[in-house]
Amino acid sequence: MKARVTVTLKAGVLDPQGKAIEGALKSLGVEGIASVRQGKVFDVELDSADAGRAEAALKQACEKLLANTVIENYRVELG
Amino acid sequence: MKAAVIVFPGSNREGDVARALKRAGAHVEKVWHADTELPAGTDLAVLPGGFSYGDYLRCGAIAGRAAVMDAVRAHAARGGLVLGICNGFQILCESGLLPGVLVRNANLKFICHFQHLRVERADTAFTTAYRGGQAIRVCVAHGEGNYFADQETLSRLEGEGRIAFRYCDPAGEITTDANRNGSLNAIAGIYSEKLNVLGLMPHPENLIDDLVGGTDGRALFESLVAAA
Numbered sequence: 001m002k003a004r005v006t007v008t009l010k011a012g013v014l015d016p017q018g019k020a021i022e023g024a025l026k027s028l029g030v031e032g033i034a035s036v037r038q039g040k041v042f043d044v045e046l047d048s049a050d051a052g053r054a055e056a057a058l059k060q061a062c063e064k065l066l067a068n069t070v071i072e073n074y075r076v077e078l079g
Numbered sequence: 080m081k082a083a084v085i086v087f088p089g090s091n092r093e094g095d096v097a098r099a100l101k102r103a104g105a106h107v108e109k110v111w112h113a114d115t116e117l118p119a120g121t122d123l124a125v126l127p128g129g130f131s132y133g134d135y136l137r138c139g140a141i142a143g144r145a146a147v148m149d150a151v152r153a154h155a156a157r158g159g160l161v162l163g164i165c166n167g168f169q170i171l172c173e174s175g176l177l178p179g180v181l182v183r184n185a186n187l188k189f190i191c192h193f194q195h196l197r198v199e200r201a202d203t204a205f206t207t208a209y210r211g212g213q214a215i216r217v218c219v220a221h222g223e224g225n226y227f228a229d230q231e232t233l234s235r236l237e238g239e240g241r242i243a244f245r246y247c248d249p250a251g252e253i254t255t256d257a258n259r260n261g262s263l264n265a266i267a268g269i270y271s272e273k274l275n276v277l278g279l280m281p282h283p284e285n286l287i288d289d290l291v292g293g294t295d296g297r298a299l300f301e302s303l304v305a306a307a
Contacts, residue, residue, distance in 0.1 A: 013182070013227065014185065014261070016183050016184070016185055017183060064144070068180055070178075070227070
């Protein structure tokens with residue numbers, strides 16, 4: 001089974017990288033961009049075909065390592 | 080005083096901190112990250128600066144979960160002294176030994192310069208050889224030294240007197256200009272609840288010799304040797 005984990009900064013946490021990207025897009029003349037926040041994507045392959053077990057393993061992975069929950073949120077998508 | 084300097088793949092300041100400790104009179108051993116215990120009789124565990132695991136994922140994230148960190152956590156829980164400098168501070172935050180996190184500098188730049196710090200209190204194992212409120216001149220070298228914590232954590236740290244050092248100007252004043260990485264409350268270093276764990280971004284170990292810019296870092300290591 002495959003899964004995608006997306007880690008994003010919590011609202012209110014300063015994202016200087018996102019701001020720099022936002023500025024670069026503006027200087028490139030890309031119009032209509034209001035703001036940019038940068039995050040991380042992890043594509044994960046799981047041994048199990050059982051969705052419940054996969055979700056439990058991914059939750060553990062996020063809490064233990066993939067996200068720092070002081071500043072980041074995470075989202076898990078199976079399939 | 081027996082100090083154990085933990086070496087991770089990518090650490091690069093272990094020699095500097097070992098030299099500073101030896102100069103102050105400590106016995107120093109290096110410990111590899113895959114070891115599961117600290118040498119018998121260790122008084123102080125040191126996490127040196129560098130770029131452990133290439134800063135992959137987040138600075139200090141992988142090192143914070145290395146095998147040796149269980150031994151460091153047990154040492155801290157027994158009241159043993161722990162010092163984390165620069166990457167070592169990031170590792171302490173990622174390992175849960177200190178609250179908060181070090182994020183990218185607000186100006187997005189790697190900063191490397193001499194820096195004054197205000198010693199917030201001179202009654203801990205790390206600072207007795209300083210004066211409270213003293214402005215010391217050390218140096219910083221980091222890209223992710225911008226201290227962040229939620230408001231509740233920040234209030235707790237302030238209320239419990241757990242701020243160790245703040246970025247200041249040469250006169251000891253806390254100014255926006257002196258806080259070049261954008262840390263909340265100009266925080267350069269913090270203590271654990273029992274004041275036996277210290278993490279700081281600046282490098283006192285590099286200011287122990289007049290030949291390379293000054294000696295204001297010496298007192299930290301002298302305080303530690305006197306404490307154990």
